[in-house]
Amino acid sequence: MHTARITIFAGHYGSGKTTLALHYALALRQARQHVALCDMDIVNPYFRTADHRARLEAAGVELISSPYANTNVEMPWIPTQALRVLDDERLTSVIDLGGDSGGALAVGRFAERLQALPDTAFWLVVNPYRPLTGEVDALLAIRREIERAARLRFTGLVNNANLGAETTARHITESYSFLQGASEAMGLPIVMTAVRRELAPALSLPRGMGQLLELGELSSRFSL
Amino acid sequence: MAEKVLMKGNEAIAEAAILSGCLHYFGYPITPQTEIAAYMAKRMPKVNGCFLQAESEVAAINMVIGASAAGRRTMTSSSSPGIALKSEGLSYLAGCDLPAVVVNIQRGGPGLGGIQPSQADYFQATKGGGHGDYRMLVLAPASVQEMFDLTALAFELADQYRVTSMLFSDGILGQMMEAVDISSLCAQANESPAQKPWALTGTRNARKPNIINSLYMQPEDLERVNRERFVRYAEIAAKETRWEEFLTEDAQVIVVAYGAAARIAKNAINAARAQGIKAGLLRPVTLWPFPKEALGRLSACARTKGFVCVELSMGQMIEDVELATRCAKPVRLVSRTGGMVPSPDEIIEKIRKVNAIENGRGG
Structure with missing residues (x-):
C-alpha cells in the first residue's frame, strides 16, 4: 500500500486514535528511516503519546509533543516542532488528533499547507462498539463536524472495532458489514483494520477491509 | 450492533x-x-x-x-x-x-x-x-x-x-x-418514574399547595x-447497605478497599493466595451506610488476624473500619495520595505483615 508522507488519525472521543497512531508509527518505522509521531491532541490530558516516549524512541520513532505533556501545567498546546512535519520532506509523519471537532481544530490551521501536499492521508477511526458511533447517521454527523473543523476531507476509514479486554474475533468479523455500509454511505474506502495481536491468527481479513494493523501491549505497570 | x-x-x-x-x-x-x-x-x-x-x-x-x-x-x-x-x-x-x-x-x-x-x-x-x-x-x-x-x-x-x-x-x-x-x-x-405527590407541579386549584x-x-x-x-x-x-466479599470464607487477612483501590487489592489478594497467604477482600459498595455488621462479623472470626485498608488518601475510611471492628484486631493502612496509586506489591507487603501477627497482637 502507498504510504503518504503525512497520515492523520481523527475520530470520535475514545475511538482509539492515539493507540492506532502509536502502532502505525511503529509499523512505519519498519520500512522508513525517518518517522515522526506528532501529538496534536489538545483535548484530553490523559492517554498521551508522551506516556510511551521511551518505547517510541527505542524503536527510532521521533516523538513531537507538547513540552507540557504529563506535567502539572498541562494545557492545550500545539508542539512548536509541528511545522517540521510539513517542512522536513525526509520525514514520514503520523499526526494524532484529539477527539471530535474540538480536537480536529488543531490541524485546521495547517489545512492550506496540508492540502498543497500531493497525498496527505486523513483517516477517520471508527469503533462501532463505542456509544454514539454505532449508527451510520451518527458517523456521518461526526465526519461532517470534523471535516469542517479540520478544513480537510477524509480520505479513508479505519476499522478499530473492539470491546476493550473483552474483544473476541467474533466482534471484529461482526463489524465488517457495518463498516462496509458506512464506507458506501460516505464514499470512503476502508484503508485499515486494527486487531489485537493475539486475535490476528484467528482472522483472515476479507477484501475491502484494508491492511491489517496488529496491536500489541503498549505498557502497563499492572492490570486493573 | x-x-x-x-x-x-x-x-x-x-x-x-x-x-x-x-x-x-x-x-x-x-x-x-x-x-x-x-x-x-x-x-x-x-x-x-x-x-x-x-x-x-x-x-x-x-x-x-x-x-x-x-x-x-x-x-x-x-x-x-x-x-x-x-x-x-x-x-x-x-x-x-x-x-x-x-x-x-x-x-x-x-x-x-x-x-x-x-x-x-x-x-x-x-x-x-x-x-x-x-x-x-x-x-x-x-x-x-x-x-x-x-x-x-x-x-x-x-x-x-x-x-x-x-x-x-x-x-x-x-x-x-x-x-x-x-x-x-x-x-x-419507557416506564414512567415514581409518583411524587409532594412535588411542585401546580395545584390546578385541585389541592392544597405543596411547600418545599x-x-x-x-x-x-x-x-x-x-x-x-x-x-x-x-x-x-x-x-x-451493600458490599462485596471476595475469598473471605477462610481469610485470615481481610483487605478493605473500595472503587479503583479494590481492583488493585484483588490483584494483590490473588498474588498473596498464590504465596499461601489466606487473604480476602471486603469491598464496601455503599460507603454510607457503611457495612459495619459485615466487618464486625469478620473481625469476630477467630481465624481473622487483622485488616488492611487500601486507600488513595492519607487514610480516611480506616477510621470507619476501626469503629466497625471496635479495634478488636489490628487495622493497617496502605496509603497513596495526591494522585499516586499503590502497586499490588505494596499491598502484598502489608498483607504479609498482618499475616505474621499471632494471637491478634503485634505486627
Whole structure:
C-alpha cells in the first residue's frame, strides 16, 4: 500500500486514535528511516503519546509533543516542532488528533499547507462498539463536524472495532458489514483494520477491509 | 450492533442517567469528569432533555434543587473542588428532603490539588461536606459496568427515600474504558418514574399547595423534622447497605478497599493466595451506610488476624473500619495520595505483615 508522507488519525472521543497512531508509527518505522509521531491532541490530558516516549524512541520513532505533556501545567498546546512535519520532506509523519471537532481544530490551521501536499492521508477511526458511533447517521454527523473543523476531507476509514479486554474475533468479523455500509454511505474506502495481536491468527481479513494493523501491549505497570 | 458497548466510566454514568429518566442535567466542566457534561450536551437534545452548562458549581446544584422540587429526576456532576463548592446545595437538598443524584469523580486535593485520581473526599462524602444533621447515600462503583448499574440504583434509592445519592468515584474509573451491558435499563427506559405527590407541579386549584422549604424558625419543629429524617436514614442503613466479599470464607487477612483501590487489592489478594497467604477482600459498595455488621462479623472470626485498608488518601475510611471492628484486631493502612496509586506489591507487603501477627497482637 502507498504510504503518504503525512497520515492523520481523527475520530470520535475514545475511538482509539492515539493507540492506532502509536502502532502505525511503529509499523512505519519498519520500512522508513525517518518517522515522526506528532501529538496534536489538545483535548484530553490523559492517554498521551508522551506516556510511551521511551518505547517510541527505542524503536527510532521521533516523538513531537507538547513540552507540557504529563506535567502539572498541562494545557492545550500545539508542539512548536509541528511545522517540521510539513517542512522536513525526509520525514514520514503520523499526526494524532484529539477527539471530535474540538480536537480536529488543531490541524485546521495547517489545512492550506496540508492540502498543497500531493497525498496527505486523513483517516477517520471508527469503533462501532463505542456509544454514539454505532449508527451510520451518527458517523456521518461526526465526519461532517470534523471535516469542517479540520478544513480537510477524509480520505479513508479505519476499522478499530473492539470491546476493550473483552474483544473476541467474533466482534471484529461482526463489524465488517457495518463498516462496509458506512464506507458506501460516505464514499470512503476502508484503508485499515486494527486487531489485537493475539486475535490476528484467528482472522483472515476479507477484501475491502484494508491492511491489517496488529496491536500489541503498549505498557502497563499492572492490570486493573 | 452488539449486546455490549465500549464506554468510559464517565460516559456510562451519563447514559445510565438518561436511561433512568433523568432529563435535567446541570453541570460545569472540571477534569476528570468533563466527559459527563460533554456526553450530556450531545445526548440530551436527542431525548428532548435539558443540558445546561451552569455559570458555576453553586448555580448547577441550585438548578438541581429546582428541577427536583418540580418532581423531575435530575443530576449534577463534578470533581473534588467542585463538590466542595456544591456543599451548601447538598445541605439544602437534605433540608428540603429532595431526591437528587450528585456525581463526584475525585481528583487529588486539598485545594486545586491535581487531576490524577484520588479517594481523599471520603470524609466529605460520608461525614458531611454541607452543614447540619444530614446524610447522603454514597455509592462507590469499582468497574465501568458498576458506574452504569449504580447510577440507575442511585436514582431509584434517591426517589424512594427522598435523599441525595452520591455516585462516588475517581479519575481512574471515570477515564477507563470497559465493555458495558446497557440492556437492563434499555428495557425499562419507557416506564414512567415514581409518583411524587409532594412535588411542585401546580395545584390546578385541585389541592392544597405543596411547600418545599428547609427553614424552621421554631426549634421544636426543626428537631422533629430532623428526627423524622433520621428515622428514614436508619431504614436506609437497615435495608440498603451493600458490599462485596471476595475469598473471605477462610481469610485470615481481610483487605478493605473500595472503587479503583479494590481492583488493585484483588490483584494483590490473588498474588498473596498464590504465596499461601489466606487473604480476602471486603469491598464496601455503599460507603454510607457503611457495612459495619459485615466487618464486625469478620473481625469476630477467630481465624481473622487483622485488616488492611487500601486507600488513595492519607487514610480516611480506616477510621470507619476501626469503629466497625471496635479495634478488636489490628487495622493497617496502605496509603497513596495526591494522585499516586499503590502497586499490588505494596499491598502484598502489608498483607504479609498482618499475616505474621499471632494471637491478634503485634505486627
